[in-house]
Amino acid sequence: MAVAKADEQRADKQAEPQPRSVRVVLLALMIAMLLAMLDNMIIGTAMPTIVGELGGMEHLSWVVTAYTLATAASTPIWGKLGDMYGRKGVFLTSIVIFLIGSALSGMAQDMNQLIGFRAVQGLGAGGLMVGVMAIIGDLVPPRERGKYQGMMAGVMALAMIGGPLVGGTITDHLGWRWSFYINLPLGAVALAAVTAVLHLPKKERSQGSIDYLGAALLTVGIIAIVLVTTWGGTEYAWGSAVVLSMITLGVAALIGFVxxxxxxxxxxxxLHIFRSRNFTLMSVIGFLTGFSMFGSMVFLPLYQQSVQGASATNSGLLLLPMLLSMMVVSLIAGRITTQSGKYKIFPIVGGALMVVGLFLMAQMDTGTSRTTSGVYMAVLGAGMGFLMQITMLVAQNSVEMKDMGVASSSTTLFRTLGGSFGVSVMGALFTDRVQEEMAARGGAAAAGATQHSAQLDAASLAKLPDAVREAYQYAVSSGTHTAFLLGSVFAVVGFLAAFFVKEVPLRGSGPQSPDVKAEDEAAAAPSPSGV
Incomplete structure (x- = not known):
């Protein structure tokens, strides 16, 4: 056993690329990752203009839903294809599909075309995120991966902050179609760079044919789940026949899939990857982190715009305390992980900080200053920084190299589904709370203002009478209180789950263990027979 362990660590060390070549490849991968993350941020800002030109307001939500469905449903399939046919070719294919979808979306002539082309774009986006994570898993041993976590956190921060600003600028000066066309030059750079500099070490590939029935059942199950979280409480009541039918279909498909x-x-x-306790725990923690994080990030800008009077155009800047905190903490945690090989403490501390941060944000009201809310966001961001990359690192370290793709895609999928549930459930509670408070504090006039939507834009808010506007601001603060409080409850479950993580040594570089060193010396020593 010790000999096998020594051989595995020596093989990992020999396969490690040089740091400079890794940085060059990672730069290309970060551009591809930026494509997937930046897209939704830019499109969100451009949506009012798109609806104004193409019409189809009743289908507005499907522009986002089609993208989300295609991304979530294709994620596991992309991971498996990479394991079977090689990571580089599959990743390049996903970039091409994403760029085709982007070009077609920019040329859309009506809302139905745009929805269809966004689905094509989402199909490619599913491969972008999984491809980046799996390739990093192939290139960089888990022990060394912490060095590069700050880069990934930085890309996320850049997308969150720059997306709305870039989207607003492009829409105002070049037109909404360039919100899609902007992906083309970025994608061309990513394609050229990945083609030229990405040289993956040869690894054992998963053999066999594609499991089409399993893929179909998983796709149906994921689509049903996402539709439940998208429609429930908004398009249809939670107890409606449509939502209940989707729940039944989703459960039946997933049982059939298993x-x-x-x-x-x-x-x-x-399913054997779930025999690893660490992998299963990382999937659970990833789901709960996605639930709390994405749900919170939807309502923070809404609170700051509606209650604190911030500008919608600069909404990305409002998240700066949280995103900077996340980036700095992720970088520090990565460095410590690389130097020490220890990581169990980070999910525990991260979970605790997320609970505290969300609970503090639940205390925000109409009198909370931007400075105070910024401090609360920084606490939440620190928790996210400890969790975001560590969950992927531990999950990848818990499987064999030939399963790196499915491990990366499964972890990404659980986080995506957690975010979908978080936005939906928190959104339903937020809407109910806002409408209740508006009816209680503002009477019929106030209740009528939020009859169609609990989220009013700046123009609609400015038109309200002072008394109704004050009632709405109170209602929004009350609604965000409920949403953040729910997020903190889910974060508590993730915090408790982190205590059960087993600290398995990370593969790759770092100080050699005494056992490995002894095996190296034994291998080098001559045998008694002189052979």
Missing amino acids: FVETRAADPIMP
Whole structure:
């Protein structure tokens, strides 16, 4: 056992690329990652203009939903394809599909075309995120991966902050179609760079054919779940026949998926990866982190715009305390992980900070200053910084190299589904709370102002009478209180789950263990027979 462990660590060390070449490749990967993350931020700012030109206000939500559905449903499939046919070719294919979807979306002539082309774009986006994570898993051993966590956190911060600003500027000066066309030059750079500099070490590939039945059942299950979280409480009541039918379909498809995967010769998502306690825990923690994080990030700008009077154009800057905190903490945690090989403390501390941060944000009201809310956001951001990359690192370290793709895609999928549930459930509670408070404090006139939507834009808010506007601001602060409080409850579950993580040594560089060193010396020593 010790000899095998020594051989594995020596092989990992020999396969490690030089730091300079890794940085060059990572730069290309970060551009591709930026494409997927920046897109939704830019499009969100451009949506009012798009609806104004193409019409189809009743189908507005499907512009986002089609993208989300395609991304979530394709994520596990991209991961498996990378394991089977090689990471580089599959990743380049996903970039091409994303760029085709972007170009077609920019040329859309009506809302139905735009929705269809956004689905194509989302299909490619599913491969972008998984490809980046899996390639990093192939290139950089877990022990060394912490060095580069700050880069990934920085890309997320850049997308969150720059997206709305870039989207607003492009829409105002070049037109909404360039919100999609801007992906083309970035994508061309990513394609050229990945093609030229990405040289992956040869690894054992997963053999066999694609599990089409398993892929179909998983896709149906994911689509049903996302539709439930998208429609529930908004398009349809939670107890409506449509939502209940989607829940039934989703549960049946996922049960069928598990049944098929236990018998498939080459499953699309091998269930044996969940035998690892750490991998299963990281999937759970990733889901809960996505629930709390994405739900919170939806309501923070709304609170600051509606209650604190901030500008919608600069909404990305409002998240700066949280995103900078996340980036700095992620970088520090990564460095410590690289130097020490220890990581169990980070999910625990991160979970605790997320609970505290969300609970503090639940205390915000109409009198909370921007400075105070900024401090609360920094606490939440620190918690996210400890969790965002560590969950992926531990998950990848818990599987064999041939399953790196499905491990990366599964972890990404659980985080995506957690975010979808978080936005939906928090959104339903927020809307109910706002409408209740508006009816209680402002009477019929106030209740009528939020009859169609609990989220009023700046123009609608400015038109309200002073008394109704004050009632709305109180109602929004009350609604965000409920949403953040729910997020803190889910974060508590993630915090408790982190205590059960087992600290398994990370593969790759770092100080050699005494056992490995002894095996190296034994291998080098001559045998008694002189052979």
